[in-house]
Amino acid sequence: MSDGRTVVGFDGTTAAWRALDWALDRVEQRGGTLEIVTALDTRLGAAVFGPHTDLSETVESGLREAENHAGSRAPGVPVSARWVDGPPSGALIRAARDAALLVVGTDRRTDGTGPRIGSLPLRLAAKAHGAVAVVPDPGPLDTRPVERNVVVVGVDRSSFARSALALAVEEASWLDADVVAVHAWDVPESFQRAIDEGRKADPEFEAAEARVIPDAVADVPIAREARIRPVVVRRNPASALVDQARDAALLVVGTRGRGAVAASILGSISHDVLLNLPCPVIVTPAEYRYVVPGTDDDMI
Template sequence: MSAVDLPLVVGVDGSEPSLRAVDWAADEAAMRGVPLRLVYASLWERYEGTSLAQDVVGSPSEQVRAEDIVAAAARRAARRQAGVKITTDVLAEEPEYALVRASRDASALVMGTRGRSGMVEMLLGSVSLTVAAYAHCPVVVLRGSHDNQARSATHGRIVVGVGDKAAGSAAVRFALREAELRGVELEAVRAWRCPAHETTDHPLLAGEPARLHEERAVETLQEALTDAPEHVRLRPHAVEGHPRRVLLAASHGADLLVVGARRHPEHLGLQLGRVAHGVLHHAACPVVVVPEQP
């Protein structure tokens, strides 16, 4: 199967946030012309509990089989986008392992925000964090809506965070493709800071270190966007501040926030940097984490 034929995979568990992810992914699959694969890992509730949506059961007290959950999700996707090919899988294993493995044969993997009880939509669940950290394809985590309704792209703007290694960035390539596909503007953001030890008290030299750091940030943006298609509208933006704070501010009024996460196979622990971890928890729009090579 070629890359253009790979399905869009959605992790479902019967909750309202996961069904919102189904809605969003159905729209994406229709736009991309790819199949939609709905995956339910039956041990999900062991980790975060399952608050089932009314689309799945008549009352919350009913016992529902895994097959009922994926069938309800498939019906919902078909109602939303009748022309999309839909397949379902029920896997009797831990969700993070099942979804990371499914990511090997996916164009992207979509998840709703999953938190415990009152923490839903505030902090990300452990499954979402683990999948975003180890997946082999871009992972979309739907943030920015608190009423469990999928939002169409209305802002006409995608934001991508540009890191230190701008040349060949998978996150930038992904963001450029998304902007081209949607016909929207791409805002490429590079945060910069002037270390305290580089400042000077001399009034004629006070701005020099800051200016040099800003110029380097602008050069990094130019390098990152060298191969951008001519018809994609670009907005390079060098901003002074901490990268996480800068990107969180940029997420307001954006349809997507794209960040890269470098994979270090020799390192133990979550393969997410502080910036990706922070925006996954607090961004005001859907976040895409794109694997980067070390």
């Protein structure tokens, strides 16, 4: 169960400032606290600048600037700031243990241009104990028709997808948005020739694929009364999700969860989505928990 914190990984870059603003706006609307965390690898600093170098004052100055910015932008949000020692991925994961959300930014643009996403968001999404949001550079928004009243979520038969659906519905409720639930299925390349020759998939198989979204909705109590638009397509799942979320407020996908082996595996769909960010993306583990509206009960 989370402690209500949203943690922002902050290193002073443009991407970090963008992630901070996104997180501030989110917490200001929904409540909770915001923690700004900088990972300072003191061993690397000693190797670069000498064994007696103390970079803490420089880091703390940047954190004070971020904290002051947060107070000006969202004065009602309780904000704290600190630095933690260690390489960024491990240090941020430890800092965000039990947090509601870990947020990081990237200079990758939603139109597919800009720098590569880098390894940090991928590592955090794969190994963090809770949900991770990756905030891209939206680019010139005035040239794109952004449909802010849509949250897109990937749905399959797994428990990870049910966690993602629960989070997507929760996010959509705050945005007064519809949920576009996407189930995409594809066939191996070796089957494609048979389809090209005119062979049809078994109707029972297609009917089973069409039931994936209704079955997931039935399994997730918070989703049963939500405004959900089902989309079922035969296509590469990551490509289908990216296209559906191109003008959305948010895209939610599941990962493979935690464990000695699973923690190192993000999952090919989530991985490919993060390489082609169409909008802010939240990756949630199978253990994501949400509060049932109108009750004090939390459920998976």
